[in-house]
Amino acid sequence: MSIPFTIGKLIDYFTSTQPQIPLGLSLGQASVLLLLMFTAGAVANAGRAMLMRISGQRIVAQLRERMYGAALRQEVEFVERGEGDVISRLSVDSSIVGESVTQNLSDGLRSIVMASAGLGAMFYISPTLTLLMLTVVPPVSLGAVFYGRYLKKLSNRTQEALGEMTKVAQESLSALRTVQAFDALPQEQRKFDQKVGKVLDLARKEAVASGIFFGSTGWSGNVTLLALLGYGGTLVSQGHISVGDLTSLLLYTVYVGSGLQMLTSFFASIMRGVGAGVRIFELLDRQPAIPSESGAEVDPSRRGPVRFENVSFEYPSRKGVEILKNLNLEVKVGESVAIVGKSGSGKSSINALLMRYYDPVKGKVTFDGQDIREFKPSSWRSIIGVVPQDPVLFTGTIAENIAYGNDNATREQIEAAAREANCEFVWGMPKGFDTEIGRLSLSGGQRQRLAIARALLKKPAILALDEATSSLDASSEHRVNDAIDKILRSRQTTCLIVAHRLSTIARAEKIVVLEDGHITEEGTFRQLVNKEGSRFRALMAAQLSAATPGEPGLIDSARSHPATPTTSGAHASTEAQL
Numbered sequence: 001m002s003i004p005f006t007i008g009k010l011i012d013y014f015t016s017t018q019p020q021i022p023l024g025l026s027l028g029q030a031s032v033l034l035l036l037m038f039t040a041g042a043v044a045n046a047g048r049a050m051l052m053r054i055s056g057q058r059i060v061a062q063l064r065e066r067m068y069g070a071a072l073r074q075e076v077e078f079v080e081r082g083e084g085d086v087i088s089r090l091s092v093d094s095s096i097v098g099e100s101v102t103q104n105l106s107d108g109l110r111s112i113v114m115a116s117a118g119l120g121a122m123f124y125i126s127p128t129l130t131l132l133m134l135t136v137v138p139p140v141s142l143g144a145v146f147y148g149r150y151l152k153k154l155s156n157r158t159q160e161a162l163g164e165m166t167k168v169a170q171e172s173l174s175a176l177r178t179v180q181a182f183d184a185l186p187q188e189q190r191k192f193d194q195k196v197g198k199v200l201d202l203a204r205k206e207a208v209a210s211g212i213f214f215g216s217t218g219w220s221g222n223v224t225l226l227a228l229l230g231y232g233g234t235l236v237s238q239g240h241i242s243v244g245d246l247t248s249l250l251l252y253t254v255y256v257g258s259g260l261q262m263l264t265s266f267f268a269s270i271m272r273g274v275g276a277g278v279r280i281f282e283l284l285d286r287q288p289a290i291p292s293e294s295g296a297e298v299d300p301s302r303r304g305p306v307r308f309e310n311v312s313f314e315y316p317s318r319k320g321v322e323i324l325k326n327l328n329l330e331v332k333v334g335e336s337v338a339i340v341g342k343s344g345s346g347k348s349s350i351n352a353l354l355m356r357y358y359d360p361v362k363g364k365v366t367f368d369g370q371d372i373r374e375f376k377p378s379s380w381r382s383i384i385g386v387v388p389q390d391p392v393l394f395t396g397t398i399a400e401n402i403a404y405g406n407d408n409a410t411r412e413q414i415e416a417a418a419r420e421a422n423c424e425f426v427w428g429m430p431k432g433f434d435t436e437i438g439r440l441s442l443s444g445g446q447r448q449r450l451a452i453a454r455a456l457l458k459k460p461a462i463l464a465l466d467e468a469t470s471s472l473d474a475s476s477e478h479r480v481n482d483a484i485d486k487i488l489r490s491r492q493t494t495c496l497i498v499a500h501r502l503s504t505i506a507r508a509e510k511i512v513v514l515e516d517g518h519i520t521e522e523g524t525f526r527q528l529v530n531k532e533g534s535r536f537r538a539l540m541a542a543q544l545s546a547a548t549p550g551e552p553g554l555i556d557s558a559r560s561h562p563a564t565p566t567t568s569g570a571h572a573s574t575e576a577q578l
């Protein structure tokens with residue numbers, strides 16, 4: 001801020017007949033003082049830029065970490081359906097907030113100082129000229145307010161559009177095999193282009209608004225400068241102010257003008273930051289529908305029956321469509337229950353309720369007589385071993401994948417679980433358990449067995465198995481069935497199995513038939529198969545007729561693998577009767 005003042009004084013010094021320097025300094029001393037001041041200014045400026053940038057990045061890092069934590073705590077529906085737009089909040093919104101609270105904030109503060117100190121200096125030099133210059137401020141400020149608000153609105157819409165664009169890209173890139181198999185590249189490209197087009201449209205609107213705003217403010221700035229020069233020149237010629245003072249004043253006007261312009265950008269960027277901040281805090285403050293932190297811990301050694309008591313359920317995204325209606329089901333300690341039913345009858349939804357990904361709309365699920373909503377979800381899930389329909393592997397070694405979520409597992413425990421789950425293929429790999437795998441680098445059967453090993457390593461009180469509908473080749477299926485068989489026989493584990501294969505169904509101690517949201521039949525395999533006109537028989541017959549003649553269908557695979565001693569008799573009768 002000393003530069004305009006100094007330049008004015010220098011001009012007066014060199015044009016005056018009696019040159020004088022304030023504070024009685026010599027020209028040399030004044031030059032050294034100025035040089036020192038500039039150096040101090042430069043150091044402060046460098047420090048400001050550096051500190052602001054670093055703190056900005058730290059704020060972004062912290063926001064991202066906290067947001068990621070908040071996203072992981074949300075109920076699966078919110079994140080999986082992309083409602084939360086988590087990726088775009090994590091990447092774009094956090095950057096915007098980081099920038100506006102640091103770099104822009106520092107520029108903003110700097111411009112406030114620049115504009116107010118400049119105005120002070122101007123008043124000191126000539127109040128009349130300063131008041132003249134100030135006539136431009138009210139209309140420009142009003143314009144800035146409207147501009148800032150408009151930008152905030154646009155920024156919100158841009159973030160949403162970016163989120164949609166990311167979602168489209170994520171969905172098709174993660175299913176690239178399907179996209180390529182169906183030659184759907186042009187279709188996917190079109191979908192993405194549409195979303196990009198939306199982002200571009202919004203950016204265009206922003207460009208037009210900022211063009212108009214900055215064009216008009218620049219114009220009014222220049223007109224003011226011209227007016228100042230005209231009126232100021234008259235004052236100089238009348239001897240009211242010196243040439244140096246007019247020069248200082250004009251320079252301060254430029255400072256104040258650019259300060260105000262920076263303030264406008266600052267205001268706009270703060271508005272953009274507020275928009276992004278709202279999205280961030282929405283996620284940070286969001287209370288998950290299934291509260292993740294509250295509830296009682298479950299003793300891992302606790303055993304007890306699992307009961308579904310008058311459970312009615314509908315998905316939050318499809319309200320009004322009851323998937324389960326007044327369902328009652330009991331799985332005793334150590335018992336294995338197979339749930340069978342047509343595709344879409346709600347079998348997997350039962351497992352989802354057991355895992356507490358959702359809560360029932362009516363009724364309750366209990367464990368050992370206690371409503372599972374009373375337990376802390378993470379603690380409750382820790383006693384359940386889950387084998388999903390399509391097991392997910394993560395990038396890492398096989399050992400890391402088996403020990404997923406179980407950091408303390410020793411190599412011996414991992415190997416024992418793998419052995420129990422028939423993962424003998426691991427020993428055949430060049431690096432064994434240290435082989436690096438990705439999401440899709442194992443066959444379907446191998447993935448399922450790894451998932452079984454992962455579930456077994458937890459030594460769960462309850463095993464929730466969602467059998468894959470996709471058929472495996474005979475030997476792979478045999479290995480998977482054998483692994484399941486071992487679990488059913490050897491443990492005091494309560495098993496809830498969504499079963500598709502006759503071989504698995506035949507091994508379960510109890511079978512329940514799910515139809516139209518409730519259980520229509522239950523009993524042992526033998527009871528259901530022998531019951532004339534049973535729904536179970538109709539269901540199995542439909543499955544059998546769906547198996548292609550000549551290929552190892554359900555009955556063949558059930559026949560070719562010995563069942564448990566309790567069910568082998570039942571097998572013979574199934575074959576005879578079906």
Ligand SMILES: Nc1ncnc2c1ncn2[C@@H]1O[C@H](COP(=O)(O)OP(=O)(O)OP(=O)(O)O)[C@@H](O)[C@H]1O
Nearest residue numbers: 315317318323341342343344345346347348349350
């Ligand atoms: N996240 C979801 N949001 C809304 N509806 C869903 C969701 N998941 C499943 N559904 C619907 O709920 C019903 C039951 O689905 P569920 O997956 O439980 O059936 P399933 O019996 O396990 O089927 P399958 O044997 O084919 O795996 C289906 O009509 C399905 O469309």
